[in-house]
Amino acid sequence: MTKFSDLNLDAKVLKAIEEAGYETPTPIQAGAIPAALDGRDVLGIAQTGTGKTASFTLPMINMLGRGRARARMPRSLVLAPTRELAAQVAENFDTYAKYTKLTKALLIGGVSFKEQDALIDKGVDVLIATPGRLLDHFERGKLLLTGVQVMVVDEADRMLDMGFIPDIERIFSLTPFTRQTLFFSATMAPEIERITNTFLSNPEKIEVARQATASETITQGVVMFRASRKDRSASEKRKVLRALIDAEGDACSNAIIFCNRKVDVDVVAKSLTKNGYDAAPIHGDLEQSQRTRTLEGFREGKLRFLVASDVAARGLDVPAVSHVFNFDVPGHAEDYVHRIGRTGRAGRDGKAIMICSTSDEKNLEDVERLIEKEIPRIDNPLGQSAAADPEAPARPAEESPESGEQPKRTRSRRKPKDSASSARSGEAPSETAPVDAPGAPAETPPATETAQGVQDDAAPKAPARETAEAAPEPAPAAQADEAPEQKRPARGKGSRSDRGRDKSQGQQSGNEQPRQGRNDRQRGGEVVVGMGDHLPSFIAKSFEERQAS
């Protein structure tokens, strides 16, 4: 079997690899590294979690080992779609370049130009960037890309989704055509294909199966949620979330909670905090410094709940996330796979629980069609099952204990159209802010667009878990995207159009060790198996409550 030591890597690089705890390259690494070292272009079709990052950082470090950077002329360039991903690449680079003298600069938005400029001026070997900030530097005349010998495009399909392709093409055109190109994408959409045909030259193509498919190491479930009253929908949904979290108990050491909208990310994070849960938000409207801090805290186990937009859905490498909660059904079915892929990583068990509002049902169908599997239904832990009565006209007296204090009126007061941002919140525009102010008269000043008014949701009851307990074991394996040891046979590509077929191969047992122990539970995935150990009590309860009402 191939070892890193068989790959012709420099001794300094090998030493760093060894210290990071790795011995055997993943398939993408074993395929890409030799080709890259040979000077070939590489087209890697792989997702995060396959060791992709190291598959380009390692050969880059090796190749750049000789020579020195000149001012304003970086010798290599890595492009990533989000700031966090770029930062992740930078860390990876630090890990493996520690015994070299190579220099790098991280060019991302949201932080000052100054330091970035200073580094560029001195000359860097590696530039790691998001496209916008890179072009900004370029347009200011601070940067020359004519010295780029190696260019990497990471997560190209996501770049496509985010509309970065024109930028990418432009950046390509600023680099010498003699450059070597390493190009990575999880899928080969037609547009991606076109780019690779244009900018890659006779690439070595390496395809790697996505890591364990959704059904394998991740236990999934969905709660069909219907509000008792429309105007309470938002706060009840948050309450369902808390109940779901509580039901998981200590098994939920940490979790990412995904919302579709940034506003809701803020609201949910505030609400959880208010109720004694250790939670913080992350999305693209927050200060970069806060994004960084929050993510770091979460990685280190100091923060238990990360409430996130899809900025965190893909690529982020956080080892040991025990749970993913989808507060909303993602509007893009494929995002579901990315989101829940944040858990069940590196061979651990993971649990993914989603809340599906009536308005999300169509999206749920799309998700289930995509994953070719029905997601097991979980009863609403609050007992108001959707099936109970579809029409449910406002029924004042029935809501659960705590929400009782809410003044019924809070809703009608729309906030003035100050913030365009919340104006489009679709089905229930009135609820983002007002609903949440329990004691407050209807006059709650219009919460600014990021809903600071989350006072809903009763009093703290869940014991705020000390973050200490959540601390994951130190995971030396984090760097290389993870689990380098795992390997699995390459298989068919997964372009958008054939994702479905992709799934059919999901059973391949090539993914050895990932799951031990509790996988019996997951085995039966397609049947409605329970969500674990706590279910029975609230099933019973929900029936009673249905009878009662």
Place this chain on the structure above:
DNA sequence: AAAAAAC
């Protein structure tokens, strides 16, 4: 429909 990314 929303998110992300440049100031």
